[in-house]
Amino acid sequence: MNPVEKYLQSLPAPEMAELRRIRDIVMATVPEATETTSYGIPTFQYQGKYLIGFYGYKQHISLFPTSGPIEAMKSKLAGYKLSKGTIQFNLDKIIPEPVIRGLVLYRIDQIDKENN
Numbered sequence: 001m002n003p004v005e006k007y008l009q010s011l012p013a014p015e016m017a018e019l020r021r022i023r024d025i026v027m028a029t030v031p032e033a034t035e036t037t038s039y040g041i042p043t044f045q046y047q048g049k050y051l052i053g054f055y056g057y058k059q060h061i062s063l064f065p066t067s068g069p070i071e072a073m074k075s076k077l078a079g080y081k082l083s084k085g086t087i088q089f090n091l092d093k094i095i096p097e098p099v100i101r102g103l104v105l106y107r108i109d110q111i112d113k114e115n116n
Helices: 005-008 012-029 067-072 099-115
Strands: 035-036 040-047 048-055 061-064 081-083 086-091
Touching: 005 012, 005 035, 005 040, 012 040, 012 061, 012 067, 012 099, 040 099, 048 099, 067 099
Parallel strands: none
Antiparallel strands: 035 040, 040 048, 048 061, 061 086, 081 086
């Protein structure tokens, strides 16, 4: 069992389901992304660079898309607690799939530009 799956199975069912949903969205959006962990946090890499991470805390779930995607999609993230590279949310107000896809696609574009 890979470390990400082991981590997900350690969570309560509702949090596990939400993080699996996010994981599935990322994998469907970027099939070539590599799943890994960084500092104990499940993450994805694209072309060897950090793409996005996620983690379930006791009081919330965090998505870590870096600061660029958050800034670019700030209007779609109204109502969520935002910091420089983090979006915090609760299970009663999950981040919609199109927004997660947008964050991931923005980050891919950043990585592609860095690599060219």
